[in-house]
Amino acid sequence: MAEVCDYEGSSYRTDFWEGQGREYEHLAERIALRKLLPSAGARLVEIGAGFGRLVDLYDSYRQVVLLDYSKSMLRQAQDRWGRGGKYIYVAADLYAMPFVDSLFDTTVTVRVLHHVQNIPAAFQEIQRVLKPGGVYVLEYANKRHLKAVLRYLLGRQSWSPFAPEPYEFVELNYDFLPAWMQARLREAGFAIGPELAVSSFRLPFLKRLVSPRSLAALDGLLQGPTASLKLAPSVFVQAKAEKENAQAEGRGFFRCPSCHRTDLIEAEEALTCRGCGRGWAIDDGIYDFKQPIAS
Ligand SMILES: [Zn+2]
Numbered sequence: 001m002a003e004v005c006d007y008e009g010s011s012y013r014t015d016f017w018e019g020q021g022r023e024y025e026h027l028a029e030r031i032a033l034r035k036l037l038p039s040a041g042a043r044l045v046e047i048g049a050g051f052g053r054l055v056d057l058y059d060s061y062r063q064v065v066l067l068d069y070s071k072s073m074l075r076q077a078q079d080r081w082g083r084g085g086k087y088i089y090v091a092a093d094l095y096a097m098p099f100v101d102s103l104f105d106t107t108v109t110v111r112v113l114h115h116v117q118n119i120p121a122a123f124q125e126i127q128r129v130l131k132p133g134g135v136y137v138l139e140y141a142n143k144r145h146l147k148a149v150l151r152y153l154l155g156r157q158s159w160s161p162f163a164p165e166p167y168e169f170v171e172l173n174y175d176f177l178p179a180w181m182q183a184r185l186r187e188a189g190f191a192i193g194p195e196l197a198v199s200s201f202r203l204p205f206l207k208r209l210v211s212p213r214s215l216a217a218l219d220g221l222l223q224g225p226t227a228s229l230k231l232a233p234s235v236f237v238q239a240k241a242e243k244e245n246a247q248a249e250g251r252g253f254f255r256c257p258s259c260h261r262t263d264l265i266e267a268e269e270a271l272t273c274r275g276c277g278r279g280w281a282i283d284d285g286i287y288d289f290k291q292p293i294a295s
Contacts, residue, residue: 004093005115005172007070013051024207025199026053027216029110029139029234032198032223033057036137036238041105045129047094048112052077055087061106065099067092074286083285092289095121096257098280102131102243103253110139115172119181123188130241136190138237139198143167143175145233146200178230181237190239196223197232256280257289 017026033054040060049055049066050073058064066081067090068074074089081087092098095118107126116122126136144161151157159167166174182192200222201207201215210218226232252262254271261275270293271280279293 002095002116002118002121003172004069004095007050007068007073009072010070012073013053013076017053021207023212024215024219025202025234027212028198028219028223029236030054030057031216031220032139032196032236033108033110033137035196035223036194036236037108038106038135043104044106044108045099045104046108046110047097047126048109048115049074049077052080054108054110055081062086063088065090065104067094067097069093069290071283071286071288071290078285089286090289091286092257095125097125097129098254098257098287098289099129100252100255100262101128102134103129105131105134107134107136108138109136113138113140113176114174116174117172119166119176119184120188123184123190127188127190127241127243130243132241132243132245134241135193136239136241138239140181140235140237141175142230142233142235143177144230146231147233149231178235181235185237185239189242191242193238193240194224195227195238196236197226197229198223198234198236200226200232202233254287258292 034057037057043063044058044061045065045067046054047067049068052066063086065088066074066077069091071091074091078089090098107130113119130136148157148161152161164177164180166176168174185192198219201219206215254264255262256264256273256275256278258278259273259276261273263274264271265274269282271282281288281293
């Protein structure tokens with residue numbers, strides 16, 4: 001079993017995003033996502049949605065599921081995007097998502113694979129919940145970005161940015177080789193579509209000189225044309241689930257993460273699985289599949 005990176009109780013939003021000089025990256029990521037997201041669909045899930053930084057980009061979807069391992073992050077997302085309506089908040093492990101097969105038109109992971117120890121298992125699970133032909137938009141940190149390549153060539157960095165295996169620079173923080181990532185996607189049954197090079201200007205002096213908006217606009221212009229160089233610190237990919245149209249649509253929504261049965265009875269404060277009898281709490285608008293309710 002792979003270890004899960006847990007942001008429970010963390011102040012990720014204020015420590016990492018707000019007033020931390022990452023406005024340029026934030027805007028550049030939004031430009032990239034807009035380019036790769038299918039413009040509309042019935043149902044989208046953002047896995048590792050955190051505090052809901054990107055949620056307004058999913059406006060054209062009828063239903064949006066925000067999944068995160070951290071309930072405290074989902075609380076922040078609820079405060080921002082409201083309870084009920086088109087948003088469904090789910091606390092769960094991405095390796096065992098509580099959804100029936102082929103539920104989603106679109107899945108998204110941004111700044112998430114960075115913390116994923118077992119990429120093949122994660123891709124397999126994401127493929128399972130996607131409809132045939134469904135789209136997976138992913139972002140990952142690239143280990144052969146320009147700075148790493150230059151540092152390596154100048155002898156200032158011991159690890160090779162060209163070696164295939166993921167580079168764990170801090171515990172549960174990984175950078176990946178693009179070719180390695182593409183191979184894992186193909187193995188999991190994805191066809192690789194357009195790719196984008198993002199945050200190429202993540203350089204302190206540039207960020208001081210140029211406004212975040214201008215820098216992001218320039219980033220947006222170069223994301224497509226420079227993608228094949230694979231030198232940007234962040235790579236976005238649009239992948240398509242190639243699978244047989246096995247399941248009939250419209251069969252249920254949740255699936256028990258323990259026994260995989262799909263008949264769960266919903267009451268006010270819990271879902272109860274008819275297969276194994278486990279109860280899963282509905283805690284003030286958050287479906288909590290991290291631990292079954294103690295009986
Ligand atoms: Zn069950």
